[in-house]
Amino acid sequence: MSKLKKLISMVLIAAFMTATVPTGALLQEPAYAKAAAPSVQAKAYVVMDANSGIVLYKKNMNKTIYPASTVKLMTAIIALDNAALNKKIKFTKNMRKKIPSDASKLGLRAGTTYTVNQYLHMMLISSDADSAMALACGTAQNYNQFIDLMNDKAESYGMDNTSFDNPIGLDKGNGYDETYTSAYDFAVLARHAMSYSSIRSIVAKNKYKVPARSGKPSFIIRNTNQFYSTYKLKNKTYEIIGSKTGTTSAAGHVLIATAKDKKGHELVCAYFGGNTSVELYGGIEELLDYAFEQNDEGKTKLALGFWDTRYRKSESAVCKYASSEIIPMTANGKFNPERIKPAVFTMDMINKISGLKMTVDEADSLTVANLAIAYYNTSMEYPDGSSVATGGALNATTQQPSSSTEGALSDYELGILNTLKGIENFSIDKQRKIAYLYLSKAMEVTGITDVEHELSKEEAVLIADSFAL
Numbered sequence: 001m002s003k004l005k006k007l008i009s010m011v012l013i014a015a016f017m018t019a020t021v022p023t024g025a026l027l028q029e030p031a032y033a034k035a036a037a038p039s040v041q042a043k044a045y046v047v048m049d050a051n052s053g054i055v056l057y058k059k060n061m062n063k064t065i066y067p068a069s070t071v072k073l074m075t076a077i078i079a080l081d082n083a084a085l086n087k088k089i090k091f092t093k094n095m096r097k098k099i100p101s102d103a104s105k106l107g108l109r110a111g112t113t114y115t116v117n118q119y120l121h122m123m124l125i126s127s128d129a130d131s132a133m134a135l136a137c138g139t140a141q142n143y144n145q146f147i148d149l150m151n152d153k154a155e156s157y158g159m160d161n162t163s164f165d166n167p168i169g170l171d172k173g174n175g176y177d178e179t180y181t182s183a184y185d186f187a188v189l190a191r192h193a194m195s196y197s198s199i200r201s202i203v204a205k206n207k208y209k210v211p212a213r214s215g216k217p218s219f220i221i222r223n224t225n226q227f228y229s230t231y232k233l234k235n236k237t238y239e240i241i242g243s244k245t246g247t248t249s250a251a252g253h254v255l256i257a258t259a260k261d262k263k264g265h266e267l268v269c270a271y272f273g274g275n276t277s278v279e280l281y282g283g284i285e286e287l288l289d290y291a292f293e294q295n296d297e298g299k300t301k302l303a304l305g306f307w308d309t310r311y312r313k314s315e316s317a318v319c320k321y322a323s324s325e326i327i328p329m330t331a332n333g334k335f336n337p338e339r340i341k342p343a344v345f346t347m348d349m350i351n352k353i354s355g356l357k358m359t360v361d362e363a364d365s366l367t368v369a370n371l372a373i374a375y376y377n378t379s380m381e382y383p384d385g386s387s388v389a390t391g392g393a394l395n396a397t398t399q400q401p402s403s404s405t406e407g408a409l410s411d412y413e414l415g416i417l418n419t420l421k422g423i424e425n426f427s428i429d430k431q432r433k434i435a436y437l438y439l440s441k442a443m444e445v446t447g448i449t450d451v452e453h454e455l456s457k458e459e460a461v462l463i464a465d466s467f468a469l
């Protein structure tokens with residue numbers, strides 16, 4: 001083979017490998033771990049790094065299987081996307097008629113009313129079919145539209161091997177031939193579901209008290225996830241924090257388990273087709289043990305990240321800097337991306353990410369203007385530590401600061417300043433410094449044009465990441 005052909009071949013192989021890495025997989029190569037995972041009895045499974053979306057271990061991950069009641073994770077997502085938690089929905093006789101007699105249900109009384117939040121608890125903890133039907137009929141325009149929304153959402157998630165025709169998880173055993181999926185698709189679904197605060201909170205509970213209704217007293221339901229009850233994990237470096245069980249004749253025993261260690265690494269194990277409950281839980285335990293051990297021994301590298309930044313535009317940057325420990329992890333795994341922090345805190349985070357040494361006065365928040373001034377003053381320092389006190393014009397050719405102390409703003413500066421809001425409230429000297437920040441392209445990723453805007457944690461990370469590039 002000629003050198004040219006070899007080069008072309010290498011480029012094509014590299015391009016193919018890049019194309020197969022899931023979105024957000026910036027921290028680990030290759031996309032699939034090389035070491036062989038334990039042999040388990042499942043028909044299909046996927047172990048996914050929840051913080052990066054990378055598949056670590058797999059078996060028949062694209063094979064068509066039946067999801068059983070793990071479907072209710074999608075039901076919960078659609079309900080939350082279309083209704084407030086406090087919305088009240090009456091359970092009716094027509095809803096009951098849609099539910100097969102052999103479906104798992106609590107037997108809610110027709111005419112009783114619960115909130116979306118209460119139905120979600122009953123559905124996700126006890127796998128209640130009544131609640132799934134109530135949510136499907138009461139949170140969209142009608143039942144059929146709800147099913148359409150489930151399929152639309154699956155398509156938007158890239159779940160190419162998935163179809164839904166009911167919100168409960170019924171399959172061909174009950175005449176529902178259009179509900180099916182793959183282990184990979186439902187690992188993706190679980191990763192999305194666990195980024196919803198309500199779902200994440202509910203599936204972590206081992207029990208729930210259903211409030212009294214229409215003369216029926218309150219009662220306690222317990223989680224169908226046996227990791228919370230009869231199947232105890234002992235001496236582990238991780239704990240189970242969700243997600244959902246399922247069982248039908250066609251599906252076998254099914255469980256999507258989410259586990260998290262003390263450092264903040266998180267795994268999704270989507271396990272389908274266990275012959276028995278013991279084999280199901282035992283198989284998942286083996287896979288989780290192995291995955292966390294491989295990371296602890298340095299044979300793989302799990303990502304660190306925050307569940308409330310998944311699928312936001314900041315996800316890759318936040319995950320990158322969390323894994324490098326520049327952004328410290330929190331005990332609950334939340335980043336609070338929209339939170340406004342004191343100026344000194346925000347600037348410190350920007351400096352750690354960017355490597356800059358900017359300073360800012362004490363204030364309740366860091367505004368774009370204050371960041372611009374700090375950035376300009378730091379960038380304009382000479383090697384001896386002095387700076388251009390009166391500001392310098394941007395060179396019209398290079399768009400870099402010159403040592404000029406002329407007061408007039410350049411055409412480049414005026415061009416960008418004319419696109420900004422609130423700029424008239426600042427002196428010419430400060431306007432020059434604000435223009436310098438925007439001409440650096442660091443603000444493009446945020447889309448912020450109001451120079452008095454208070455920067456959130458997420459915006460600060462995105463800007464700092466632009467500085468660091």
